[in-house]
Amino acid sequence: MQRLSKSNIGSILDLAIEADLDAEEKTGWAAKLAARNIVNQLKGAIDTAAHQPDSFIAVKVSSLIPPAVLHSLSSSLNKLKENAVEVNGNSDQLNFEQFKKLADHYTGLKSLDLSKLFAEYDLNKDGLLSYADLYAIFSIANFENCKALLSDHPVPAYDRKLTIEDIETFKLIFEEIDDLCEYAKTKNVKLMMDAEQSYFQPAIDSVVLAMCRKHNAKAGEKVQLKGPLVYNTYQMYLVDALDRLKSDVDRFELEQLSFGVKLVRGAYMVSERERAEKHGIKSPVHIDIESSHKSFDSGLEFIVQKQGSTVCSRDSCDLSMVVATHNHKSVQCTTELMERYAVPRTGGWISFGQLLGMQDGVTEQLACNGYKALKYVPYGPVPTILPYLHRRAQENSTMIKAMESDRAAIEKEIIYRVFGQ
């Protein structure tokens, strides 16, 4: 971190612990105590990161909440969306009549005051709820509403049914994650919440957005920390990512809260496709790389354009973005967009992130040109970090090719400096 900081490069400390569905299944207090153990390790990372201003730590929610629990909540949130699409005829919003029809699918919802709920979450008072509004209603932070998602519907074999024990486990671990965010706030260290497999992601989003709501500053509020405390990650290789990104950003704008997004393409393409094929379902990932690039570029432009429209009126950045990519074209596209929409290089509006040891030339060049450049620094005990890095290498075989172009650029530069040609 000190070495990077000498080159004006910040760090994102990444404790290399994650879990998938084959992890040991813990529930209730056992799961809470396991999460507390990880939170304590993450607090250690925060203490280290706090030595340098504007540092981040990365958090993998699957290291805190048992994967089986993430899976069941994600399945029920997906079912909620499926039911919503059924009642609204595939539009991306629900009016009150459609919301009441949706409630017919859930016995637990009948005891809630639907008109009060609708009015409370229809922030712009246009008589319509977006999916971000709907997910805010059923946020894991609203435990009572979330219980309404328990249903008798059968679930397909590849999904997992939500149980009351899952919600109780969530509630217990939620307190630990909340404690982590409080700690990060006192130390002025930002939290970058990673995105993971699509079958965990709706639950991860629910936890992360609840933390953003609770801990990110009010828009325009003068706080010691520049920009938001908690960042959510959007994997633009997912077919629904662009809509979710827009919907979440718009909702946080309406809630007048600062919001941070990390844009990535996504690291689980191979395993997502294998899983989809195994279960005979549609892969959630774009069909080809061009579509992933297009989705990534559209996400970039959406954010930079929004930032450009507020940058003159505010001196604090309420919408921050970390562009996490090794792709030269994406980096160039971002700097061009920043130019076009007059978004400053400093002030925390936009940062760039690359993994330590990957595209170091790009990171150095960005830092030299006054952009905020960050390195993602994985660390941890050898028995966990080696399998972790092995998985990253498998998932990112396309990235390994990018290392070759990095090496070729360095060789060219050395030849130029030594021989002048």
Ligand SMILES: Cc1cc2nc3c(=O)[nH]c(=O)nc-3n(C[C@H](O)[C@H](O)[C@H](O)COP(=O)(O)OP(=O)(O)OC[C@H]3O[C@@H](n4cnc5c(N)ncnc54)[C@H](O)[C@@H]3O)c2cc1C
């Ligand atoms: C700082 C940092 C943080 C990261 N955090 C996360 C995270 O939280 N969650 C996460 O999932 N990933 C994360 N990643 C990894 C990231 O998602 C990508 O896997 C990795 O960066 C490669 O994408 P690229 O944009 O760098 O390179 P590129 O070479 O431009 O893109 C490669 C990516 O394109 C997509 N792709 C490739 N082929 C196809 C195809 N045939 N069809 C559709 N899409 C295709 C895949 O996503 C692949 O990884 C992070 C990366 C960095 C640098």
